Amino acid sequence: NPNYDFITAKYPEQQLREIPRNKLKLIRLLGQGAFGEVYEGTLKNMCANVSELSVAVKTLPALSTQQAETDFMMEAVIISKFMHKNVVKCLGVCFEEHPRYIILELLEGGDLKTFLRDSRPKTDQHYFLSMKELVHLSLDVANGCRHLEEKHFVHRDIAARNCLLTTRGEGRIAKIADFGMSRDIYSADYYRKSGKTMLPIKWMPPEAFLDGVFTTKTDVWSFGVLLWEMFTLGYMPYPGQTNSDVMQFVSSGGRLDPPEKCPARLNKIMILCWNSIADIRPTFSEIIELLDMCLQDDEVLNAPVGLCHFAMAES
Numbered sequence: 001n002p003n004y005d006f007i008t009a010k011y012p013e014q015q016l017r018e019i020p021r022n023k024l025k026l027i028r029l030l031g032q033g034a035f036g037e038v039y040e041g042t043l044k045n046m047c048a049n050v051s052e053l054s055v056a057v058k059t060l061p062a063l064s065t066q067q068a069e070t071d072f073m074m075e076a077v078i079i080s081k082f083m084h085k086n087v088v089k090c091l092g093v094c095f096e097e098h099p100r101y102i103i104l105e106l107l108e109g110g111d112l113k114t115f116l117r118d119s120r121p122k123t124d125q126h127y128f129l130s131m132k133e134l135v136h137l138s139l140d141v142a143n144g145c146r147h148l149e150e151k152h153f154v155h156r157d158i159a160a161r162n163c164l165l166t167t168r169g170e171g172r173i174a175k176i177a178d179f180g181m182s183r184d185i186y187s188a189d190y191y192r193k194s195g196k197t198m199l200p201i202k203w204m205p206p207e208a209f210l211d212g213v214f215t216t217k218t219d220v221w222s223f224g225v226l227l228w229e230m231f232t233l234g235y236m237p238y239p240g241q242t243n244s245d246v247m248q249f250v251s252s253g254g255r256l257d258p259p260e261k262c263p264a265r266l267n268k269i270m271i272l273c274w275n276s277i278a279d280i281r282p283t284f285s286e287i288i289e290l291l292d293m294c295l296q297d298d299e300v301l302n303a304p305v306g307l308c309h310f311a312m313a314e315s
């Protein structure tokens with residue numbers, strides 16, 4: 001939505017823009033987050049060409065601790081640093097009074113994981129997602145990740161659940177939209193939050209869950225897992241295995257099985273992302289080149305969007 005660019009481009013990226021609360025109207029609840037709630041809302045006459053702009057409003061419950069307030073603001077600071085079509089835009093904040101709001105670009109398609117799971121072939125369903133569409137969504141996220149990489153920012157939680165879609169229909173664009181994990185590392189009570197149960201172990205490389213080492217190559221590993229989520233249409237990785245099973249399995253060389261009927265060229269990218277030696281994993285620029293080649297490869301484009309038939313209840 002070009003209006004977002006207009007609003008956010010006018011203001012230097014590092015500064016948070018305080019938006020007058022009276023220009024904001026909350027319409028409906030979109031979802032509940034760990035932090036607070038996310039509403040769809042409208043922003044009144046912020047720029048010349050539109051009278052009302054639809055936005056997403058992230059709220060911090062009024063009775064939050066000082067730490068939660070600081071963490072909440074940190075998320076706005078982080079998101080405001082980025083200006084890229086595959087990273088959710090921050091239009092401004094309402095921080096002067098309670099409840100505090102972060103005003104974000106509205107992405108109406110919901111999260112990527114839910115979309116993938118809802119796209120699974122059903123008996124009566126006629127429209128299936130094509131491989132081409134899945135590769136395009138993968139490229140969207142890879143481009144967003146490359147922007148973070150260029151800014152030397154490590155996300156730490158690249159996963160389908162943290163990406164949002166502009167729409168579910170044709171022309172959908174995927175964007176990185178949750179920075180909760182990278183925000184938490186700035187939090188004074190990070191160690192309380194980061195208890196093993198809270199960490200996205202199934203998306204993490206060995207050096208991260210064994211030694212706490214996080215670099216852009218951590219995000220490359222996670223992107224490989226996101227590719228696996230993409231081509232299994234939203235399965236939980238390592239189905240049926242616990243986090244400690246996975247730490248044992250992965251640190252001794254085990255890897256996710258390639259999604260069923262998934263073309264070799266795509267599987268190859270996942271395997272490259274899961275190299276146990278972080279520096280050997282590809283850059284996001286290289287990943288983008290490899291995905292672009294998938295778009296030229298008929299073996300990829302004509303492959304059926306296979307659905308792995310795991311015996312597991314939770315898929």
Ligand SMILES: CN1CCN(c2ccc(C(=O)Nc3n[nH]c4c3C=[N+](C(=O)[C@H](O)c3ccccc3)C4)cc2)CC1
Pocket residue numbers: 030031033038056058088104105106107108109110111161162163164177178
């Ligand atoms: C079939 N229907 C289709 C429509 N659907 C929705 C469900 C949820 C949303 C939604 O939350 N959209 C958002 N737009 N911008 C932001 C959002 C969330 N943000 C956040 O910052 C949230 O924290 C966040 C971030 C990443 C992923 C999820 C939530 C920023 C939109 C449509 C429901 C099912």
